[in-house]
Amino acid sequence: MHVVATAGHVDHGKSTLVRALTGMEPDRWAEERRRGMTIDLGFAWTTLEPGGTVAFVDVPGHERFVPNMLAGIGPVPAAMVVVAADEGWMPQSAEHLAALDALGVRHGLLVVSRCDLADPGPARDRAAAELARSSLGAVEAVAVSAVTGEGLGALRAALGRLVTALPAPPEGPVRLWIDRAFTIKGAGTVVTGTLGGGELRTGDELELTGADRAVRVRGLQSLGKPAGSVRGTARVAVNxxxxxxxxxxxxAALLTPGRFLFTGLVDVRVHGDPAGELPATLTLHAGSAAVPVRVRPLGADTARLRLARPLPLRVGDRALLRDPGRHHVAGGVTVLDVVPPGLNRRGAAAARAATLAGMDGVPDLAGELRRRKLARRDDLLRMGVPATGDTWLADPEHWAGLRVRLAAEVTAYAAERPLEPGAPVEALRHRLALPDRSLVEALVAPPLVLRAGRVSAGGTGVPAELAAAVDEAFAELAGxxxxxxxxxxAELGLGVRQVAAAVRAGLLVQLAGTVVLRPDAVARAGEVLAGLPQPFTLSEARQALGTTRRVAVPLLELLDRTGVTRRLPDDRRSLR
Structure with a gap:
């Protein structure tokens, strides 16, 4: 399916033309038909050869209903601009074209209607010249009369050529901007909109802007018929x-869960009035939404917008700024950043303007990482930036610099605390100002090693003189x-701190106070005790181990705690 907006003329002639093309009544309200004026969005469709099915979003032309018009053209990729032969180019035609230009619509068709009432040539020439100066450029023009039927065949052929030339809709997540919501008895809530890309399926669970819970698709219709799934571009009704x-x-908008970021602050490039001349308050039209914004100019054509309520915007989105008081389209905007940095330091705004000058609104992973240094993959996807791989992604140059800094911080920590077996990961995270300890762990590479939550330069992680003192303490002992x-x-300098460091490094096992053994002694004690008749007494264990009561008591208590032995009510023990 293809979707085309019909815009440009204020009176009922435009709707009459859509009715003649489709055999359907686009004006839904009796008031519209009574006054001969489109007030709200209308919808109709027909089948073309070639071109397939094409749906029309008929938008109002009167300046009082421009917000309704903007809600209809926001998600639509092409426009049929209608100008009456007997009236020619009108002020509302200019505002409609300004809106299409601001949104960057590049595909269109010029229709001169009511050619039975006047020569279509002057209106066609003036309108074609106006369109040529916009994003639409040079477009095909057709003169028609909905009353006599003249030119309707040529119009259908021209529409077929227009829609077959449209680019393929984008793949990716769903963002359905809602333009109508109503209740059907027995079905419940139904919303409609233009699905610009992606696929909707019955049973899908979606996010709804403004709601704090997920909603589920109970049913779908497209062009009045039930559907199990609908792919963009398409008009769709969602139950x-x-x-x-x-x-x-x-x-409001229906969204693929977890794929959009709700943002109330965006940096944009302005296509239209100079950024420095924009009023402090404007209305941002994005999709079918209209939100007041505060404008802070940054560069000649860049600005920061603070939205009155968050919207699901992504890098590269096109939207429109309008001054409702002056009925003036101030220009289009391209979203450059949906998570912009703060501007609190002196000179920050000028620096930000320089950065934005080099951004084009095309989602670029390398560029985003260069600016952000580090980013979560899922956050990038929500911004509209294609990203794959690990949970965290980093700019290569920044990552290399972090590795150098990590080695320096490990060395500094070892100098400050020589008895500790390396620097704790959490301490290094703070020193490097990283948001997640997993990043510290990922930075560790030879010759650095990660052991038991600490990073060191390898070895035991303690000074060689400490290891030598431990060896000497046991050199003269038997068994x-x-x-x-x-x-x-104490003579060897193994005080409380030194013993603790040796225990952390795995050089000693501490039984109690100053009672220490080599770390393999615990396992060997279990082997010795296994050879005794079970159960055994403390005295029998001490004799088998060939040690003193000073060692045997805490050693057996350690074996009890670790589940090697079991202490019986009569104070004897047995191996488990």
Whole structure:
């Protein structure tokens, strides 16, 4: 399906033309038919050869209903601009064209209607010249009369050529801007909109802007017929489960969960009035939404917009700025950044303007990482930036610099605390100002090693003199279960801090206070005790181990705690 907006003329002639093309009444309200004026959005469709099915969004032309018109053309990729032969180019035609130009619509068709009432040549020439200066450029023109039928065949052929030349709709997540919401008895809430890309399916769970819970697609219709799935570009009606009409309306959007960022602050490039001349307050029209914004000019054609309420915007989106008081389209905008940095320091605004000058609104992973240094993959996807790979993505140059800094911080920590077996990951995270400890772990590369939550330059992580002192403490002892005396530890400089460091490094196992053994002594004790008749007494265990009561008591208690032995009510023990 293809979707085309019909715009440009204020009176009922445009709707009459759509009716003649489709055999359908686009004006939904009796008031519209009574006054001969389109007030709200109308919808109709027909089949072309070639071109297939084409749907029309008939937008109002009167200046009082421009917000309604903008809600209709926002998501539509092509426009049929209608000008009456007997009236020619009108002020509302100019505002409609300004809106199409601001939104960057590049595909269109010029139709001069009511050619039975006047020569279509002057109106066609003036309108074609106006369109040529816009984003539409040079377009095909057709003169028709909905009353006599003259030119309708040529118009259908021209529409077929227009829609077959449209680019393929984008793949990716769904963002359906809602332009109508109503209730059908027995079905519940139904919303309609133009699906610009992606695919909707019955049963899908979606996010709804403004709601704090997911909603489910109960049913779909496209062009009045039920459908199990609909791909963009298409007009679609969605029957929603779990939401009332009081919770949804024009300007809301249905979204693929987790794929859009709700932002209230965006940096944009302005296509139209100079950024410095924009009023402080304007209305931003994005999709079918209209939101007041505060404007802060940054560069000659760039600005920061603070939205009155968040919208699901992405890098590269086109939207429109309008001054409702002056009935003036101030220009289109291209969204450059949906998570812009703060501007709190002196000179920050000028620096930001320089950065934005080099951005074109095309989502670019390398550029985003260069500016952000680090970013979560899912956050980038929500911004509209294609990203794959790990949870965190980094700019290569920044990552290399972090590796150098990590090595320096590990060295500095070792100098500050020589008895610790490396720097704790969390301490390094703070020193490097990183948002996640997993980033520190990912930065570790030889010769650095990560062991038990600490990063060191390898080895035991303690000074060589400490390891030598431990070796000397046990050099003169006989047997694996002999422990150096407290005075000997003190003579060798193995105080409380040094012993603790040796224990952390795996050089010692501490039984109690100053009672220490080599780390393999615990396992070897279990092997020795397994050879005793079960159960055994403390005295039998001490004799088998060839050690003193000073060592045997805390050693057996350690074996009890670790589940190697089991203490019985009579104070004897047995191996588990």
């Amino acid at each position: 929603l489960r779990g939401v009332g009409t009081d919770e949804v309306g024009r300007g 694996p279960f002999a422990a150096p005396e407290a005075y000997r530890l």
